[in-house]
Amino acid sequence: MPSADPLLTVRNLRIAFDGIETIRGLSFDVRPREVLAIVGESGAGKSLTARALLGMVPRGATRSGTIEPDLAAQRGRRISLVPQDALSALSPVHRVGDQLAAAVRSVARVPRREARRRAVAALDRVGIPDAERRARAYPHEYSGGMRQRAVIAMATINEPDIVVADEPTTALDEEHRDQVLRVLAERSEAVGAALVLVTHDMEVVRAHADRVLVMYAGRLTELGPADEVLTRPRAPYTAGLLASLPEHAPRARRLPFLPGTPPAPGTLPPGCAFAPRCPLAAGPCHETEPEPQQVEERTLACHHWPELPHPATELFHE
Ligand SMILES: Nc1ncnc2c1ncn2[C@@H]1O[C@H](COP(=O)(O)OP(=O)(O)OP(=O)(O)O)[C@@H](O)[C@H]1O
Numbered sequence: 001m002p003s004a005d006p007l008l009t010v011r012n013l014r015i016a017f018d019g020i021e022t023i024r025g026l027s028f029d030v031r032p033r034e035v036l037a038i039v040g041e042s043g044a045g046k047s048l049t050a051r052a053l054l055g056m057v058p059r060g061a062t063r064s065g066t067i068e069p070d071l072a073a074q075r076g077r078r079i080s081l082v083p084q085d086a087l088s089a090l091s092p093v094h095r096v097g098d099q100l101a102a103a104v105r106s107v108a109r110v111p112r113r114e115a116r117r118r119a120v121a122a123l124d125r126v127g128i129p130d131a132e133r134r135a136r137a138y139p140h141e142y143s144g145g146m147r148q149r150a151v152i153a154m155a156t157i158n159e160p161d162i163v164v165a166d167e168p169t170t171a172l173d174e175e176h177r178d179q180v181l182r183v184l185a186e187r188s189e190a191v192g193a194a195l196v197l198v199t200h201d202m203e204v205v206r207a208h209a210d211r212v213l214v215m216y217a218g219r220l221t222e223l224g225p226a227d228e229v230l231t232r233p234r235a236p237y238t239a240g241l242l243a244s245l246p247e248h249a250p251r252a253r254r255l256p257f258l259p260g261t262p263p264a265p266g267t268l269p270p271g272c273a274f275a276p277r278c279p280l281a282a283g284p285c286h287e288t289e290p291e292p293q294q295v296e297e298r299t300l301a302c303h304h305w306p307e308l309p310h311p312a313t314e315l316f317h318e
Pocket of ligand 1: 043
């Protein structure tokens with residue numbers, strides 16, 4: 001994995017609604033050509049963070065901190081989005097090929113015919129059969145999987161530096177999820193883009209990520225190389241997420257879990273937000289929120305990380 005200068009640096013990002021912070025001081029980098037997965041349970045702030053990279057902050061929200069460089073003005077050119085729902089990324093009233101060709105012509109002075117040729121080639125590369133004909137169809141004439149492939153074609157056609165994918169396969173059935181994720185990873189790599197992949201699925205992290213950012217209640221819990229984080233988590237919350245993977249589950253309990261639920265914004269406990277669910281929580285965990293610290297290649301926020309047993313997933317299989 002290359003470790004050149006970051007493409008993007010996020011420092012002390014905070015996003016609040018009505019004065020209640022949901023992203024609470026988040027810092028990380030996106031490196032060239034890497035696949036950075038952002039994981040965490042529902043409500044952790046994954047989507048808000050990912051969309052903030054594109055300058056897309058919901059109306060009514062206030063944002064502080066820095067994201068540099070600011071690529072918002074170059075959306076579609078240097079940074080692009082693959083959202084959960086392909087229909088929201090495609091216009092229902094224009095043919096798919098025309099939309100792709102328009103995207104090409106928005107950044108490059110090429111004749112219509114050439115833009116059209118590139119559009120068909122892009123559809124072909126994401127595995128749309130009979131791309132020439134399908135380019136003339138409307139989004140509603142595509143299946144869900146094909147639509148998501150078309151969105152991937154759109155997000156990569158101008159060879160951006162960063163593709164942000166926000167739970168890109170949630171709307172698809174299981175059969176198509178892996179295929180679409182593979183196409184997304186393959187196309188991002190082919191155009192030399194970093195891929196920021198929002199998911200709640202550790203299996204997806206394992207299959208695709210170079211690095212993983214684990215979020216909890218709007219903060220960084222753990223960030224590091226995916227293979228290391230998955231095989232030797234250092235934060236209890238990461239271990240809890242991993243304990244939910246089938247191979248870590250004890251035989252008797254096929255559906256292992258992380259007990260409890262994350263706190264809602266505005267209802268955080270004092271101290272570490274994960275403390276009420278954490279088997280290691282004691283003393284300072286109930287008083288002060290741990291700050292992210294660097295431990296070798298890992299960044300992690302936990303008062304008790306040195307005490308984490310190995311394998312840590314056992315903590316959650318009592
Ligand atoms: N438009 C909004 N108005 C008010 N609160 C919001 C808005 N969007 C997000 N939030 C709050 O911010 C928190 C984080 O939301 P976000 O969508 O980033 O979570 P997530 O980790 O992506 O979860 P999920 O996996 O469910 O999509 C949520 O708890 C939600 O309450």
